[in-house]
Amino acid sequence: MIQLCRQTMVAAALAVLGSVSSSAWADSYTIDFKTFFNTATADNPFDTKTLNFSVAKLTISDLAGGNGVQLALTHNNHTFAALSASAGNFVDALWLKGPSGALGNLSGASLAAGAGYSATPFIKDVGYAYNWNVDFSGASFAEGQSAVLTLTGAGLSAATLTTIAQQTPIMLTLGNVGSTYGLASMGNTVNFVGGAPMLVTAVPEPATYALMGLGLVGLVWARRRHVA
Numbered sequence: 001m002i003q004l005c006r007q008t009m010v011a012a013a014l015a016v017l018g019s020v021s022s023s024a025w026a027d028s029y030t031i032d033f034k035t036f037f038n039t040a041t042a043d044n045p046f047d048t049k050t051l052n053f054s055v056a057k058l059t060i061s062d063l064a065g066g067n068g069v070q071l072a073l074t075h076n077n078h079t080f081a082a083l084s085a086s087a088g089n090f091v092d093a094l095w096l097k098g099p100s101g102a103l104g105n106l107s108g109a110s111l112a113a114g115a116g117y118s119a120t121p122f123i124k125d126v127g128y129a130y131n132w133n134v135d136f137s138g139a140s141f142a143e144g145q146s147a148v149l150t151l152t153g154a155g156l157s158a159a160t161l162t163t164i165a166q167q168t169p170i171m172l173t174l175g176n177v178g179s180t181y182g183l184a185s186m187g188n189t190v191n192f193v194g195g196a197p198m199l200v201t202a203v204p205e206p207a208t209y210a211l212m213g214l215g216l217v218g219l220v221w222a223r224r225r226h227v228a
Helices: 002-018 158-165 206-227
Strands: 025-034 056-062 068-075 090-096 102-107 116-123 129-135 146-152 171-175 190-194 198-204
Touching: 025 158, 056 158, 056 171, 068 090, 102 116
Parallel strands: none
Antiparallel strands: 025 056, 025 190, 025 198, 056 068, 068 146, 090 129, 090 171, 102 146, 116 129, 171 190
């Protein structure tokens, strides 16, 4: 009877641990933004700030419980050319392709009216088409600042967005750009294409910790019964 009870507990513990699938782990990815073109000129052939010049970093993380992601965007301090000496660059917008949902602002720079998902894609540089326009209000997103937002909806996950980004890279628009980089006809903006998403870590969700704990308790109990 004791042997049967112990076998049952071991089986139950293994079942609990086995139920902790990869879907119960919250993924987190980082993306670095650099332009894809070279603005070196005849006057300054070594002016390659638009190559390997990072202006921002984005972290995409699964929300606890699923059904959405958190976006943490940081505008780096940099020396990219500004339109005027009295004002630096600011993040104008973030562009993503992905399933429909709702956009929320948790902290940092405020969103502009109309920001969010659109069934009609926004066509940007090189013909990239985006459903999400994360547009920031005015010049509120200055260098050295960060913003945290959420995209919620069925099918929205860090893995989904970063998989899509391998074909349609996430794009960031930098505003108030001057010198040879910014053109008045383009609103003095430059688009920066996100690099390859880098997996930071897969963190168990709270419910997963609970399941793992139950499974481990069961195994420990079974082991102690065996020793006894």
